[in-house]
Amino acid sequence: MFLKENIILAISGLRSNKMRAFLTMLGIIIGIGSVIAIVSIGDAVTNNVSDTMAGLGANNIYVYVAPNENDSIYGQMDGSGTQKMDDSDLLTIEQIERVQKKFSNEISDVAIYESAGSGKAQDGHLYANVSIYGANPGFGSVQNVDVQRGRFLQDRDINGSRRVAVVSDKLVSNMFEEGTDPLGKKINVDTADGVNTYTIVGVYKYVQQGMAGMGMGVADKDITTTMYIPVTVAKETSENQNYSTFEIKLKHVNDTHAFTDRIEAYMKHLYENNPKYTCTAYNMENMLSSVTSMMGTISIAIAAIAAIALIVGGIGVMNIMLVSVTERTREIGTRKALGARSSYIRMQFIVESVIICVIGGIIGIITGIGLAAAGVALLKMKLVISLPVIFISVGFSMLIGIFFGYYPAKKASQLDPIEALRYE
Amino acid sequence: MSRKIIEMHSIVKNYYIGTPNELHILKDISLEVEEGDFVSIVGASGSGKSTLMNMIGVLDRPTSGEYVLDGIPIRKMNDNQLSDVRNKKIGFVFQTFNLIPRNNALKNVELPMLYAGVERKKRLERAKELLTLVGMGDRMDHQPNELSGGQKQRVAIARALANDPAILLADEPTGALDSSTGRLVMDLFHKVHEQDGKTIVLITHNPELAEETNRVVTLHDGMIVDDRPGSGKAAE
Ligand SMILES: Nc1ncnc2c1ncn2[C@@H]1O[C@H](COP(=O)(O)OP(=O)(O)O)[C@@H](O)[C@H]1O
């Protein structure tokens, strides 16, 4: 009913009192703005996490030994919950190989690894920070190590416990002059256990991993990169000879979930008689869904706060609409005398309330995107603007306008024309 | 000139402000107005003139009595029907002008046609024509707060004529104006009456203005105490 005229009328009314219009909209602006900001930042974080995880191999399965949570007595024995695992609790290389054989139709490769601490490769004033990883040949394929020169670790390196290393291109550029062939070169690595010498057999391309910004404040040449050595070499200085974890790459990516369950059942069976420990399997999808569900929880909390802001905002709108009805009592009386039906008057005020809320909502969306852009820039992530969220916000603003405008509009429409005309 | 526009029989209006205080504002009013007549209603303040006008303009329902407006009995009408009757049959002119704020003269004149569902082009055309008729052709885009009292009342008269109503109902239209501006507004009523043959009911305090009309009805304490022809247009 006279929608266009009512919209024009409502806008000209708002323009005639801009400050009041702005204050009326403030609650809506804050409510919608915070929703948009939080949702956009949440999307950016989720995207970033899933990108990172895809980089790590979203379809890989991680198997690890963990304290038996079902058995609270053992979990609490030493108070801290961090119990010492000894070799009898860990997985032997034979057990891992048996898994690989048993599921050879599904498993493409298995990675085993052992952290051997961090250190510094040094040659005179040249240096490079490294974290040292003992790995098996399968690790290269499981973790998609991008070897550009030479080769990754091989069985003979493992079996012979050879002092060889696969290093990053970053280390090479730190340690050697440009144009030097690093393959076959020896590097001295200073660690907590003393200085060890390794021969470089391969160079891989370094990719920054994890959250962007993790290297914040660190000079490029000080960035720590991973150096891979045979896992058997790493084990020489390790307390345990067995393994607490390994990682599986699948031949077919579509059955990750089902296979994770099968592996877990198989591994749990091995630990049936171990009261303290069990063995579990999970994949990145599980983890991604747990990140997503965490984001979901945060979003619900924020949504609750935003809902409160919107309700408060809506009440503010209703309050101003009631004031507006009172102020315009005579106008309403005149309109009725000129032949406006009650429903026309009601429509006029609902449209006005909706316009206030939608304009507030649009300002809120713009503010929210601005805030999100700032937040995302701070986190060094990419801004994702979700169109559905914007449409839902506009729609929701309209609903608030209708809901909180209805009562004042009804009140206006029910005014007795004579009383309204007499109103001083 | 025999068709009756207003036929009121034994109209009573009471206000109940809590028993036993019943206020009898209109007591047994019977009034007939013929098409094309120019009637004035006079009476002391509080005698019930505005209440009678609200009754004629179907803004209010009588406590009892029959009212037939332009052949339509209004007793059984619902609120929407009454709105439509006001929209098409009645043209109100108020003492306080009552232009819609922030709507320019043109928009104000368009409003009754908007409610009547007249299409935009026709509305504009008619509104311009009416504003020109009342001598406001050069101020069509002025806001109400940019107009003088006399100008506002002329816009209001144009607005009242928008849907070509059966009656022009004016409640002390010159009451808020100085006498010379009031004179101009009164002349406009005469012009509308003479040119269009419009039926006009004018409520006024001013006996001189009342004498200019065809018929003077005097109200006293809610009753018609005198009903006679006007003595003609006063000294020109
Ligand atoms: N809503 C109402 N309740 C009670 N009394 C009313 C109401 N409206 C009008 N009146 C009374 O009715 C009488 C006539 O009023 P009105 O028609 O406005 O007189 P006039 O226009 O002749 O001055 C007055 O005494 C006024 O106080």
Ligand SMILES: [Mg+2]
């Ligand atoms: Mg009066």
